[in-house]
Amino acid sequence: MIVVALKPYNVKEILEGLKNSFDSKKHLVISVVTGVSLKELAAILPHEVPIFRAMPNTAIAIQESVTCLCSAHATNAQVNYVTDLFHQLGISISIDEKLMDAATVLGACGIAYALRFIRAATQGGIEIGFDAKTANLIAAQTVKGAAELLLKGNRHPEEEIDKVTTPKGCTIVGLNEMEHRGFSSSLIRGISASYNKIGS
Ligand SMILES: NC(=O)c1ccc[n+]([C@@H]2O[C@H](COP(=O)([O-])OP(=O)(O)OC[C@H]3O[C@@H](n4cnc5c(N)ncnc54)[C@H](OP(=O)(O)O)[C@@H]3O)[C@@H](O)[C@H]2O)c1
Structure with a gap:
């Protein structure tokens, strides 16, 4: 081999x-x-x-x-x-081989996107009171736990989000603020930009 x-x-x-x-x-x-x-x-x-x-x-x-x-x-x-x-x-x-570029973006580049999420969450965690090491540990383990809910629990992301978004609660307020600032949209556009770069 x-x-x-x-x-x-x-x-x-x-x-x-x-x-x-x-x-x-x-x-x-x-x-x-x-x-x-x-x-x-x-x-x-x-x-x-x-x-x-x-x-x-x-x-x-x-x-x-x-x-x-x-x-x-x-x-x-x-x-x-x-x-x-x-x-x-x-x-x-x-x-199918025609999806290999898409696999490169979602899987291989995806490591960088996920790590930048963890880094940003860590920075937010420091701003609200944690030291950098603890904030990083909480952010990384939270992402791991969220991923395992999908992989091991076979759940849909929105089903799990619904469970933690209490009406008028702090999660939905934060999540909606992120969306107003383009959270999902910037991720989708970033994935698309990486894909267009591979193909160029
Ligand atoms: N990094 C990722 O996340 C990732 C994910 C999926 C696929 N890939 C792909 O994997 C490939 C390698 O990426 P990489 O990041 O591992 O690159 P890399 O660290 O630069 O490794 C390139 C390898 O090529 C060897 N090499 C260079 N010239 C050679 C020669 N004349 N004869 C024999 N070997 C030679 C180098 O050996 P020496 O060190 O001895 O010079 C080195 O082991 C790329 O095509 C990349 O697109 C990368």
Whole structure:
């Protein structure tokens, strides 16, 4: 199994130099390279070498990635093997290759968006009285708990929001103020801007 984890601009030159060493009966290639298609990889590699594109995120370092996968020239057994491999490093999802850029934005760039949320919540927490370390811990664990309600509890986000928004209460006031300031809208526009940048 050969994992290609090069910068996109290095891929062609480096794989061209190695291509005579690939054997379609022995080798399986997994590329995590952003924006290099299965077709482009297949054009460099020898005929019929099984190729996977995987889009993990940096939480793979602690086995908490979401990894989106697609493949060419792979048998069902090879697909199952690679899916299972990435499942051990978080969760893995098979997607259509045309969604790979979208997976990059939502999953890989998404780490940065989520961390900026935690950073901003920490700053708010400091303003209302906590020291930075405690505020960061509360913000991070709260995000983890909210995510687990969806992942383990199989709930819908709005269902959980409804549970904590008491009529005329402090949560709905804060949440609506965030929305007046463009909270959901700025996230959606940011995701869209990242996606347009990948495609440009
Ligand atoms: N960062 C993310 O969250 C993320 C998520 C999903 C996918 N990706 C994709 O993963 C790929 C790698 O990203 P990265 O952030 O890991 O980049 P990186 O840290 O710069 O790693 C690039 C690797 O390429 C190696 N390399 C450079 N020139 C080489 C050569 N001539 N021959 C052999 N190896 C060479 C480097 O080895 P040396 O260190 O020995 O020079 C290094 O290990 C990118 O295509 C990126 O789009 C990244």
